[in-house]
Amino acid sequence: MKELTKAEEEIMQVLWQLERAFVRDIREQLPEPKPAYNTVSTIVRILENKGFVGHDAFGKSHQYYPLIAQDKYKSFFLKNFMSGYFSGSFEKLVSFFAKDNNLNVQELDQLMQHVKANLDEEDPDDGSNA
Structure with a gap:
């Protein structure tokens, strides 16, 4: 793509x-x-x-x-963006936005909780049913 x-x-x-x-x-x-x-x-x-x-x-x-779903392109674009600007590191991306937008610890915590909730929604079987 x-x-x-x-x-x-x-x-x-x-x-x-x-x-x-x-x-x-x-x-x-x-x-x-x-x-x-x-x-x-x-x-x-x-x-x-x-x-x-x-x-x-x-x-x-x-x-x-x-022919290409919006989510598929969005994922492709974000991966390219992260590899081009942040060496593929989500941590570097979040750090950049935290510094650039002057996020405080509480706002960062809320962001991480939101990310975790979205990840949990995508993978409801986290292995605890074994």
Whole structure:
């Protein structure tokens, strides 16, 4: 999987939200100033070539849909981001945000409790049933 450009990601965000859309539908959801129809169409075709988007043909029109789930891309992006900026270390990432946002010990504790709760939800069988 390749990392998306900012313009490609903006189009994908719309497609993930709409699930299926024609170029005009995608363009309507983009913020002002809206890019030209041809620009959106070109970006969608690039996304299709990269394997992010598929389409169904209706005559000369194409309805596009995501081939990559948003969560899958989010996970890919975060792993790349962490390896590129924090040597793949979650601890370094949290430390950076703690320093950059002046988090106190209580806020850090709440953050860690939130992370732990999310991990517990993802893996309800923690081995205690053995």
